[in-house]
Amino acid sequence: MNSMEKTITKEQPAYSIVQLTKYFLKLGYAGFGGPVALVGYMHRDLVEKKKWISEEEYKQGLALAQLAPGPLAAQLAIYLGFVHHRTLGATIAGLAFVLPSFIMVVLLGIAYKIYGGLPWMQAVFYGVGAAVIGIIVMSSYKLTTKSIGKFNVASFKTNWLLWLFFITAAIITFVTQHENVLLFIGAGLLYMFVKAPPNWIKNKTANQFILLGIGFWDFEVSTLGKIAIFFAKAGAFVFGSGLAIVPFLHSGVVTENHWLTEQQFVDAVAVAMITPGPVVITVGFIGYLVAGFPGACVAALATFIPCYLFTIIPAPYFKKIAKNRSIKAFVEGITAAVVGALAGAVIVIAQRSIIDIPTAIIGIATIFALIRIKKIQEPYIIAVAAMLGLVIKMF
Numbered sequence: 001m002n003s004m005e006k007t008i009t010k011e012q013p014a015y016s017i018v019q020l021t022k023y024f025l026k027l028g029y030a031g032f033g034g035p036v037a038l039v040g041y042m043h044r045d046l047v048e049k050k051k052w053i054s055e056e057e058y059k060q061g062l063a064l065a066q067l068a069p070g071p072l073a074a075q076l077a078i079y080l081g082f083v084h085h086r087t088l089g090a091t092i093a094g095l096a097f098v099l100p101s102f103i104m105v106v107l108l109g110i111a112y113k114i115y116g117g118l119p120w121m122q123a124v125f126y127g128v129g130a131a132v133i134g135i136i137v138m139s140s141y142k143l144t145t146k147s148i149g150k151f152n153v154a155s156f157k158t159n160w161l162l163w164l165f166f167i168t169a170a171i172i173t174f175v176t177q178h179e180n181v182l183l184f185i186g187a188g189l190l191y192m193f194v195k196a197p198p199n200w201i202k203n204k205t206a207n208q209f210i211l212l213g214i215g216f217w218d219f220e221v222s223t224l225g226k227i228a229i230f231f232a233k234a235g236a237f238v239f240g241s242g243l244a245i246v247p248f249l250h251s252g253v254v255t256e257n258h259w260l261t262e263q264q265f266v267d268a269v270a271v272a273m274i275t276p277g278p279v280v281i282t283v284g285f286i287g288y289l290v291a292g293f294p295g296a297c298v299a300a301l302a303t304f305i306p307c308y309l310f311t312i313i314p315a316p317y318f319k320k321i322a323k324n325r326s327i328k329a330f331v332e333g334i335t336a337a338v339v340g341a342l343a344g345a346v347i348v349i350a351q352r353s354i355i356d357i358p359t360a361i362i363g364i365a366t367i368f369a370l371i372r373i374k375k376i377q378e379p380y381i382i383a384v385a386a387m388l389g390l391v392i393k394m395f
Helices: 017-030 034-049 055-067 072-115 119-147 153-158 160-176 181-195 221-237 242-256 262-274 279-312 315-321 325-353 357-372 378-394
Strands: none
Touching (some): 181 325
16 A cells, blocks of 8 residues: 555554445445435445444545546445545445446346337336426536526626536537537636636746447447447546436437437436436446447446546545645536536427426426425336326326
8 A cells, every 4th residue: 555545544444345345235226316315325324324434534535526527426436435445445336336226227228128119118208208307407406506506696696607607508508409528628627717727827938738139239349339439428528416417428329329219318317217326327228228238338337437547546646636726616617517518408308308288297296396395206206207107198
C-alpha cells in the first residue's frame, strides 16, 4: 500500500471481503427506489448501522461520485469498496451491486423478445410507458433543483449562467432530438473559466489549450463494436443520477443508430424502473434487444468500466482534488447542461408515449402520486400502471 492510499484509512477494516460482497449483492437485488434511495441505503447501513464506513469517508465518496461522470449509486458503491479493501474491494463491490439487476434485465429481455408481440404484453407497456414519463418528469425536476437550484427568482439571479446552460441544452435537445456531448463539455469549460479559472489560464505564456430463437446469441461483431463505443461514451460523459443517461441513450439508440423503436426505448426505461439496483442497468436490456446476450454484456461493461476507472484512479488522491474550485465549477457547468438535456428529452419521449387521454391521465397521476405520497416507490407505480394498461386495452 503506498502512502497516498494510506490517506484514506490507516486502520484494519472491521469487515471482510465476503461480508462486503454479501451486502452489495443484497443491495443489488433488493435496493429499489433509484439512485437517491440507494445512496441513502448505503449511508443507513454502512455508516449508521454496521459502522464499517466513517461519516467522513462516506462524504468523500459521495463527493467523488457527484464530481465524476457515471451513475451516482454505482460509483459510490465502488468507492466504499475501495476505502478499506482497495482495488479488490472496489471491483467486488461494483460487480456485486450491478450483477443481480443485470441478470434480471437480461431475463426480462428474453421475455420481451418472446412475448413482446402479444396483446397482453403490449397492454402492460401501454400503461407502464405513460407512468415512466411521469417518473422521469419528477426525477428531472428533483435533479434540476438539486444540481442548479429551486425554480425561483433568487435562484435565477444567483445561478443565471447555469440556468442559461440548462435552458439552452433543453431547447437544443428538443429541437434536434439529439444530445451533443460537445455542448456539455463547452458548458463545463465556460463555467470553469467564468467561475473559477485555473491558475494556468492566468499565465500569459500559457494561454492556449487543446481541447438464436430468443435472440440470446443473435449478434453481429460489427454491431458489438458500435455498442461498445457508444455505451463507453455514455459511461464517460454522463454526470449525476442514473436517469441523466436517458437523453444520451435516446439520441444514440433511437435517433442515430435506429437500434430500437421509440416504444422499445420507453419499455427499456420501464424495465430499469421495475428492477432493483442502479437505474442505468437498463443498458443491459437495450444491449440484449440489439445484439442478444453478447450485446447486453458489452453494453453493461462499456458503461460501467469508465465509471469504475473514474472512481478508483482518483480515489487515493481525492482529498486534494475535491478542494479544487476549477474542477468543481467545470462539473457544475456540465451538470447544468446535462440536466437541461434531460428535460428536453422528456418532452421528446413524452410525445411518443402520451398518445391519448388514458396515457395522459396515467402520466399526470404518476406525477401527483410522487408529489403527494413521499415514501412511494417507483416499482409500485409501475405495477399499478401495468394493471391499468391491461384493463384499458383488454376490456
